[in-house]
Amino acid sequence: PYKPVPITLPPGLNDPSFESFRKQLAEIAKNKDRAALARLVAPNFFWVPEDKDLADKQKSAIDNLSKALGLDGTDGFGWEALAAYANEGTVMADPQRKGVFCAPAEPNFDDRAADELANATHTDAADWAFPTRDGIEVRAAAKQDAAVVDKLGLYLVRVLPDDSPANAVLATFAKVLTAAGKVGYVPIDTILPIGGEQLCYLKDGSAWKIAGFLGGDSADRRAEEFGVVDADRSDQCGDRLHDICRVQPPTH
Numbered sequence: 476p477y478k479p480v481p482i483t484l485p486p487g488l489n490d491p492s493f494e495s496f497r498k499q500l501a502e503i504a505k506n507k508d509r510a511a512l513a514r515l516v517a518p519n520f521f522w523v524p525e526d527k528d529l530a531d532k533q534k535s536a537i538d539n540l541s542k543a544l545g546l547d548g549t550d551g552f553g554w555e556a557l558a559a560y561a562n563e564g565t566v567m568a569d570p571q572r573k574g575v576f577c578a579p580a581e582p583n584f585d586d587r588a589a590d591e592l593a594n595a596t597h598t599d600a601a602d603w604a605f606p607t608r609d610g611i612e613v614r615a616a617a618k619q620d621a622a623v624v625d626k627l628g629l630y631l632v633r634v635l636p637d638d639s640p641a642n643a644v645l646a647t648f649a650k651v652l653t654a655a656g657k658v659g660y661v662p663i664d665t666i667l668p669i670g671g672e673q674l675c676y677l678k679d680g681s682a683w684k685i686a687g688f689l690g691g692d693s694a695d696r697r698a699e700e701f702g703v704v705d706a707d708r709s710d711q712c713g714d715r716l717h718d719i720c721r722v723q724p725p726t727h
Contacts, residue, residue: 476656477596479630480588482605485580487564496676496683497561504558509546512557513537517677521572521687530687543688559664560674569675575686577673589631596633603631604649604666611666613659617648625657632666 545553672690
């Protein structure tokens, strides 16, 4: 068991035009329509994996977005990532770029309490996630019809490594430890990583555009969500919003 660190979930953006934009983006991702997507990317698109903007200003914005998300890969994970971002309604203002909003938004929580929790459990940020809503059912096995052993409250949740063959192939559930000490599974799209990758937007007049991407790495390596993606096998994992690709589980 561990002492829960309460979180406050971020609100959605109260802008009907943003909802329409997200629906349009979801349809484009579904159809893998690169030409339509190109019209929704801001000309000064940025791509910042860590500190440096890797966007090649000699190339088009859509070329840079495609490289950042891996849209040109044969596995289709880049388009799945785009669809997942389109489905994310919460955004947060980018403190470094005026008028830019990034999704998904981070929840509010007490940083000091989170640090104390990490120290007490000998973990780091990569071992923790937050639920997307209150009351998510934790099941005894990675199956929708498995017995419910606990429910997640609005607090930081410990994510455990899961190197089971089934999860390595499907990756539809995440293995978690609840504050009450119960080990179980939740659907992978019901939790999000702390400090995960974000797709950013800006409003150009009355129209929304994709402004940039915070995350990723080079074309040969993807960011390691939850610290469990093996960089050498990133093509199999991709950088989907909710992807906890456990080809290389953490040792801690």
